Amino acid sequence: xxxxxxxxxxxxxxxxxxxxxxxNHFTLYxxxxxxxxKLADALAVLLQEDKTAAPEYAExxxxxxxxxxxIRLHEYYFDNLAVxxxxxxxxxxLSEKIIHDFSTHEAWQKDFKATxxxxxxxxxxxxxxxVADRLFNVWINEHDLGHLAGAKPLLVLDVFEHAYMLxxxxxxxxxxxxxxxxxxxxxxxxxxx
Numbered sequence: 001x002x003x004x005x006x007x008x009x010x011x012x013x014x015x016x017x018x019x020x021x022x023x024n025h026f027t028l029y030x031x032x033x034x035x036x037x038k039l040a041d042a043l044a045v046l047l048q049e050d051k052t053a054a055p056e057y058a059e060x061x062x063x064x065x066x067x068x069x070x071i072r073l074h075e076y077y078f079d080n081l082a083v084x085x086x087x088x089x090x091x092x093x094l095s096e097k098i099i100h101d102f103s104t105h106e107a108w109q110k111d112f113k114a115t116x117x118x119x120x121x122x123x124x125x126x127x128x129x130x131v132a133d134r135l136f137n138v139w140i141n142e143h144d145l146g147h148l149a150g151a152k153p154l155l156v157l158d159v160f161e162h163a164y165m166l167x168x169x170x171x172x173x174x175x176x177x178x179x180x181x182x183x184x185x186x187x188x189x190x191x192x193x
Contacts, residue, residue: 002040003071005033008078015083016178021166028162029078032070039064069143073123076156077163082184094154094189097128101135109180112137112157116176121160127151128192154191155183 008026012019039060046057088095088105095105102108115137116124123140129151140146157179164175 002037003033005030006075006078011078011081011083013083014081014182015085016167016175016181017164018167021164024166025074025158025162029071029074032067032074036064036067036071039067066142066144069147073140073143073156074158076125076153077123077158080155080184080187081182082187083182085182086184086186088183088185089189092189094185094192097135097192108135108137112155113173113176113180115139116157116159116179117172122146124157124159125153126155126188128154152191155188 008022008029011017011022014022043057043060043064046052046054046060051057098105098108102111112124112126118139120139120141122142125138125140125147127136127138127148128134129136129148131150135154136148136151138146138148138151157176159172164172168175
């Protein structure tokens with residue numbers, strides 16, 4: 001089974017993100033799909049040839065998670081965006097959960113933005129931990145370090161430079177403001193179910 005890149009052309013025209021930036025981002029995402037497929041094929045060959053003890057197998061196995069997460073995190077990110085944005089329903093279960101866990105929407109947003117503004121490259125994810133029945137804003141380093149095991153990603157923000165530098169240079173805070181204007185909260189709320 002091969003992974004297939006989704007088409008996100010519906011996001012062209014997203015307020016605050018240029019067409020060129022978005023097209024570059026889509027191409028990068030497609031590269032993760034291509035590399036995940038190549039790794040899956042190479043691992044299958046090594047398994048078939050009974051070379052699972054080889055250093056190549058171990059390194060490809062480690063790399064697989066990085067490339068695969070590159071696919072999924074980008075899909076969560078693109079899927080939680082909408083050209084006109086869609087506001088959070090103040091009576092939704094997610095809205096109530098944010099207030100319960102962070103006191104106010106403003107406190108949650110301040111924490112999420114502060115996490116996104118940290119130095120470094122990576123992702124910011126609003127996770128729901130079903131076991132603890134709690135929301136967390138989490139920094140994901142690269143694609144594979146920092147995930148909360150078993151927690152469900154609800155809102156995903158790409159803070160690698162490719163997501164904003166073409167349009168905002170070093171002004172990551174401006175990118176964060178734009179991001180909040182184009183969130184599709186309906187898609188985010190659906191992830192809580």
